Amino acid sequence: MTETATNYAPLTVETLPGRLGGIKAIADRLGADTSKWRSKEVGDGNLNLVFIVESDQGKVIVKQALPYVRLVGDSWPLPLKRAYYEYNALIRQAERDPGIVPEVYHFDEEQAIIAMEFLHPHIILRQSLMAGQKIDGLAETLGKFLARTLFRGSDLSMDTAKRKADVRLFAESVELCDITETLVFSDPYFEAERNHHTPGLDPIVRELRADIDLKVGAQDMKAKFANNAETMLHGDFHTGSVMVTPTDTKVIDPEFALYGPMGFDIGMLLGNFWMAYFAQPGHGADRAEYQEWILGVVDGIWAEFSTEFSRLWREERTGILYERSLFEDQGQPLGSEQALAARLQMIWEDTLGFAGVEIIRRTLSLAHIAENDSIEEEALRADCEGRGLRLGRQLVVNRGHMGAMASVNDLARQIAQEATV
Ligand code: SR1
Ligand code: MG
Numbered sequence: 001m002t003e004t005a006t007n008y009a010p011l012t013v014e015t016l017p018g019r020l021g022g023i024k025a026i027a028d029r030l031g032a033d034t035s036k037w038r039s040k041e042v043g044d045g046n047l048n049l050v051f052i053v054e055s056d057q058g059k060v061i062v063k064q065a066l067p068y069v070r071l072v073g074d075s076w077p078l079p080l081k082r083a084y085y086e087y088n089a090l091i092r093q094a095e096r097d098p099g100i101v102p103e104v105y106h107f108d109e110e111q112a113i114i115a116m117e118f119l120h121p122h123i124i125l126r127q128s129l130m131a132g133q134k135i136d137g138l139a140e141t142l143g144k145f146l147a148r149t150l151f152r153g154s155d156l157s158m159d160t161a162k163r164k165a166d167v168r169l170f171a172e173s174v175e176l177c178d179i180t181e182t183l184v185f186s187d188p189y190f191e192a193e194r195n196h197h198t199p200g201l202d203p204i205v206r207e208l209r210a211d212i213d214l215k216v217g218a219q220d221m222k223a224k225f226a227n228n229a230e231t232m233l234h235g236d237f238h239t240g241s242v243m244v245t246p247t248d249t250k251v252i253d254p255e256f257a258l259y260g261p262m263g264f265d266i267g268m269l270l271g272n273f274w275m276a277y278f279a280q281p282g283h284g285a286d287r288a289e290y291q292e293w294i295l296g297v298v299d300g301i302w303a304e305f306s307t308e309f310s311r312l313w314r315e316e317r318t319g320i321l322y323e324r325s326l327f328e329d330q331g332q333p334l335g336s337e338q339a340l341a342a343r344l345q346m347i348w349e350d351t352l353g354f355a356g357v358e359i360i361r362r363t364l365s366l367a368h369i370a371e372n373d374s375i376e377e378e379a380l381r382a383d384c385e386g387r388g389l390r391l392g393r394q395l396v397v398n399r400g401h402m403g404a405m406a407s408v409n410d411l412a413r414q415i416a417q418e419a420t421v
Pocket of ligand 1: 046047069071179180183236366367
């Protein structure tokens with residue numbers, strides 16, 4: 001999509017106070033005297049500008065999309081409209097699970113700007129995973145957030161008109177979907193131009209790219225991603241999209257929001273936890289107990305998700321699917337329980353498959369993860385990443401034959417203990 005001519009201009013720390021000073025929702029929080037505002041640009045993600053703007057009165061986050069991919073530069077144009085999808089996703093997530101995403105104060109579509117709540121003293125979850133910090137309530141918050149946003153954005157909850165209007169809105173986010181379709185599901189499996197990987201992985205990369213079962217499995221997952229508009233997804237739900245304090249968890253950055261399969265958000269998140277698990281030897285000598293904590297979080301997220309999803313199924317199933325009039329109202333509550341179990345099984349298998357492709361793409365495609373990138377010793381980095389690739393392959397290929405989360409975590413433990421990869 002080409003941008004039509006607009007007055008769009010990227011903010012700078014110098015221009016920001018003058019440009020945003022007249023916006024009441026921001027001035028209410030920072031004061032009207034913009035000479036007292038101080039801004040700094042702190043964006044460390046792959047795509048956008050992010051400013052912390054503060055005064056003696058308060059702090060605000062100002063996020064602005066750039067017309068290109070920041071990670072790559074202006075050789076890769078990207079529509080500003082992603083801010084519109086992010087804004088729409090944020091307000092829906094806030095309704096579906098209040099208190100977990102930052103409050104939006106102001107949205108300017110032409111300038112692709114979202115002014116929102118400054119989360120303090122939160123840090124990005126990846127940083128906390130590298131530092132070996134435990135977060136109280138992490139699994140509970142993330143599992144419930146997943147269940148509530150995925151259930152309440154789906155045909156299980158929404159009426160047909162609202163749901164179709166939403167599908168239409170997010171279906172126009174073509175370029176961001178294309179990024180995921182390409183970087184997540186295809187590039188890792190051949191020598192694509194933007195790929196890069198740690199040289200020590202060459203033998204396993206050759207093996208994986210020759211692995212037909214894996215490639216077919218990855219394409220099966222891509223077909224689900226592209227064809228199954230099951231619910232509104234966050235769309236980029238990795239541990240860089242979560243902010244934490246030792247006792248609080250928030251979710252940010254849903255600019256990749258789209259309608260897709262529930263297991264995509266869950267799998268992407270779990271895949272990132274499993275990578276953080278394998279990366280621990282690169283961040284401290286004695287991380288065995290912390291590694292177990294990470295696996296406990298994975299277990300807890302799935303348990304919370306399935307418990308809360310089941311509760312919502314029983315209490316809030318007001319949409320167009322599996323209507324109560326067909327089951328409970330006919331004196332057949334067991335019928336809806338049977339359907340629930342089948343849905344959870346499908347989401348489980350999708351979750352494992354998407355976790356597997358996420359691990360593989362974060363190791364071989366364009367965008368990697370800080371937990372691995374920051375391991376300076378190349379042989380150690382290759383070792384951590386290689387273990388992740390082993391698990392990723394198993395998750396994609398064997399997703400239909402894996403029982404409970406305990407056995408998947410056992411597989412991760414076993415791969416972590418193997419002498420070499
Ligand atoms: C070109 S964007 C690369 C990656 O960064 C985002 O966070 C998404 O994960 C995307 O795949
Ligand atoms: Mg992001």
